[in-house]
Amino acid sequence: MILQDTIIALASPSGAGAIAVIRISGTDAITLCDPFFSSVKKNKQLAQQKSHTIHLGHIVDGKRVIDQVLVSIFKGPNSYTGENVVEISCHGSTYIQQEIIQLFLRNGCRMAEAGEFTLRAFINGKLDLSQAEAVADLISSDNEASHQIAMQQMRGGFSNEIQHLRDELLNFASLIELELDFAEEDVEFADRSQFEALVDRIQTVLKRLIDSFAVGNVIKNGIPVAIVGAPNVGKSTLLNALLNEERAIVSDIAGTTRDTIEDELVIQGIGFRFIDTAGIRETEDVVESIGIKKTFEKIGQAQVVIYLFDASHFEENSQLITVEIEKIKNQFPQKPLVIIANKIDKSNTEKIQTELSYEHLLLLSAKENIGVEDLKDKLLQFVNTGALRNNETIVTNSRHYDSLLKALEEIEKVQLGLNDGLSGDLLAIDIRQALYYFGEITGEVTTDDLLGNIFANFCIGK
Template sequence: MIYNDTIVALATASGAGAVAIIRLSGKDAIAIADRCFESVKKQKTLLNQKTHTIHLGHIVDDKRTIDQVLVSVFKNPNSYTGEDVVEVSCHGSIYIQQEIIQLFLRSGCRMANAGEFTLRSFLNGKLDLSQAEAVADLISSDNEASHQIAMQQMRGGFSSEIAKLREELMNFASLIELELDFAEEDVEFADRSQFQALVEKITFVLKRLIDSFAVGNVIKNGIPVAIVGEPNVGKSTLLNALLNEERAIVSDIAGTTRDTIEDELVIEGIGFRFIDTAGIRETKDVVESIGIKKTFEKMEQAQVVVLLFSAEEFKTESKRLKIEIEKIKNRFPLKPLLIIANKIDTLNVEELDRLNLEFEGVHLLSAKSGLGVEELKDKLIGFVNTGALRNNETIVTNTRHYDSLLKAFEEIQKVKYGLESGLSGDLLAIDIRQALYHFGEITGEITSDDLLGNIFANFCIGK
């Protein structure tokens, strides 16, 4: 891989717009931009300008003027990539964008690969690897919670916590390594009681970070919620009420929803992906049977299952409903099951009392009128442990980080066992080195071209 040439790419979204930004980075970025730029102030060259300055002028190809632009100059090392960077703000015509990019390519630039600007930032020490990954998470964040976590990680909250643990562990590792050099003199440089306390501290922090992944993963990817039940109980009406729009087709004909319908709703900063499925019932209709099969597939994929039944069903089929609930609980014992009674406006007070008595914890609702919809949203958010988010604690959202933390935790447990068993320093040092290795994988002290390629391939071009 070559990272010392000059790259160019469109930094704003592709397509026409009011303004577009074209970014260059590399040792010749300013010189290349200067050859194509004609300032409104004659004799003004970009090479002689101070860093973090903006200049008005025209991009010119020979004697042909392409566009009037603003050119921002950022000199190394005080730039995003740590190299000389130029950003050209031009009009957002697709034609103008391509003409300017092609001009820079002919002048000595190369088209940037996906994520190459951020990769150079990492290689030049402007960001560590976990911060670089947070850049991609920030770009793709689509709700308040995922944005908050990405911002915290990009600012180095997660990195600093890992770096501090790694530094403390490395200090003790150095002392234990020193003991090996004086093995014949039988001296101890590393206080074993202090080391034991450090291992306990690292174990506690690692467990907290590992446990946070369960919350972080759903915040980052959204929580899939399957809405299931018999046909014509109001699943589509409930989905429309939650989303506050006519997303699903509603009719009095049973089995109208023959395929799954998905949409998203953000509740208190957390994304929920609601899946309105075909009803569950015995049927000879081939098309509806396929929909019912998909219902069970979606229930398997969902993290929360909402079972919806109507007041009419309760009046006549209470026993069958209880059997249905048990079937779902037995088939998906680890999934939260929320039981909802819809169309409760058709029940009298006595019937409501009997409903609450027969179905403990049932949520009463009228999807048509909106009664109980807001309370349902509160119950859904209750399935997510948002305490860590509210307390601004570090939350792990990245699968690669999670895997490295698990491996580091495993090695720390070996170190802990070795200390308790009175293991010799040379054997302790092996496990400590492995733990340090996995810490280093997270922040990028230890990496490989293959790993970097996999990470930055998921970035957008221009970032």
Template sequence: MVLNDTIIALATPSGAGAIAVIRVSGPDAISLVNSFFNSIKDGKELTEQKSHTIHLGHIVEDKRTIDQVLVSIFKGPNSYTGENIVEISCHGSTYIQQEIIQLFLRNGCRMAEAGEFTLRAFLNGKIDLSQAEAVADLIASDNAASHQVAMQQMRGGFSNEIKLLREELLNFASLIELELDFAEEDVEFADRTQFENLLNRIQTVLKRLIDSFAVGNVIKNGIPVAIVGAPNVGKSTLLNALLNEERAIVSDIAGTTRDTIEDELVIQGIGFRFIDTAGIRETEDVVESIGIKKTFEKIVQAQVVIYLFDASHYAENSKLITVEIEKIKNQFPQKPLIIIANKVDTTDASLIKSELHYEHLLLLSAKEKTGIDELKNTLLQFINTGQLRNNETIVTNGRHYDALLKALEEIEKVQLGLNDGLSGDLLAIDIRQALYYFGEITGEVTSDDLLGNIFANFCIGK
């Protein structure tokens, strides 16, 4: 990939719309656009205009006017990519979009690859690698929590914390390396007590960041919640009540749901992905049995399980209900289990209250939508959003999580070596390895394969 040429791409979603924005970046961006731009006012030259200005005119090729446009100029290095950038705001016709893009492709531009604008921003020192990845997370954010975390990381909250730790560790590493040059004179440049205090502080920060990934992963990807139970207990009705729409088919015929149905609901900024499963029962129906098999597969994938039973038939089915609850608890002991007695509007629930003493037992009516808010509050109890409210750094990226684990392992080796009185040259090996993993996060240590994997997930035009 050539990274010093001029690239072009559609920055807004493809398809027709009110307007479209076409982005051009590279050393010749302004002069190229200027060649085909006729200003409405005073015939101004774009190459002579100040940075961060907007100009009204026409894109013209051989006296053929393609469109009236607004052209925004951003001169490097004070631009997103650190290069000259021009953004052309044209009318949103797909024909107009393609005519303008093809015009510049014929005259010196190259079509940008996925994430290439942000890649250039990284390579030109405008952002570090973790901030670049936060750009993709921000674009993909679909709830308040994921948006907040992505914004914090894009502003450098996470990378600044890592850079500070890396800088302090690097200073001590330099002193220890210096001692090696004076090994025959038996001198110490690095204060071992201060070094031990630094290692303790780094371990504390790394453990906090690593622990935050459990919350961060939930915020970024949402929480899969499996709704399970016997046929016709109201699983689909509950899903519809949660989503406040008729998403799943509801009928009095047992086994109506033959496959899993999924949809997402945002509760106080956290995404929950609800999975309505086929009813669990003995059946000779081949299609229904496949659906029941999928139900157990979805329980494996879920982070939270909701077991639903019909309160109006509890008396005759109490033993079976207890057996099924215990089966789920024993088979999936680490998964939070919410037990719901549904259809309480049609019966007296006193027997249920007296016999079932599970921690998360709720009484509700999915049909009448009573108890739904209590269910939502119970779901939120499983998510520790304290860090989010306190604006602490939260790790959401699996690559960062892996690098933090490896960095912590190396720091613990250094700590152990320090306690055992290892020589400076052996300590230096583990310190350098910890520095390597810190650098992987922020991009001070990279490879072409790593960058290719990261930026391949971006959309073209960003």
């Protein structure tokens, strides 16, 4: 990949629309555009205009007018990429988009690769690596919570916290390295008590960030919720009630759902991915048996399990219901289990409440939409949104999580070395490794392969 030439790409979604935005970046971006831009005000030269200005005119190819456009100019280093940037807002015809792009490809531009604009922003110091990755998360965010986390990281909340720790640790590392130069004189430049306090503080912060990944990962990817129970107890009806649409087929025939059905719902800014599963029962139907096997696989993958039973037939099935609940609880003891008595509009609920003394028991009628909002509130209780409300840093990136774990491991080695009274040269080895893993997060330590893997997942034009 050449990072000194001029690149072009469609920055808005592909396809026809009201308008489209074509982005050009590079040292020669503005001068390349000049010959093909005819302003409403005659003889206006783009290169002579101020940065962050917009100009009305036409994109022309010789005497042929391609489209009337607005051209925005951003002069480096005060641009997204740190280079000269031109953004052409044209009409959204796919023909017009391609004509403009092809015109500039014939005259000095190269088609941008995936994520190349953001890669240039990183290389030119406009973003660190964690902020650059947050750009992709922001684009893909589909609910309030994931948007909030991505915005905080893109604005530097996470990288600032890591950078502050790294700077403090680097300062002590420098003093310890200095001690090595005066080893024969037996002097200490680094105050060991202050260093121990710093190591304790770094461990606390790292553990908090590592713990936050459990919340961040499910918020970013959606919280999977498996809806399980015997056939014909209303699992598909409940899914339809939650989504407020006829997503799953509903009938009185037991075993109608033979495969898992998934759909997403955002509840108060948090994404939940509901999985309607095949009914659990003994069956000789080969296809239905496969569906039941998949049900238990989905329970294993879910963060929360909803067990549904038919309240109108509770008396004759109470023993079987209890056995099934205990089986799920024993097989998946770490997963929150919500037990729902469905069809309460057709039953007496007093006996159910007396015999089932489970913590997360709800009475509900999916068909009549009774208690559905209570279920949504219950699901939100299983998500630790305190960090979101307090605007704390939440880790959502598995690469960051891995580097934090490795950094913590090295810091714990430093702590052990301090407790054992190890010499400065041995402490310095572990400190350097911890600094290395901090640098991996922000991009101060990087490789071409790492950058390639990260930016290959971006969309072209960003």
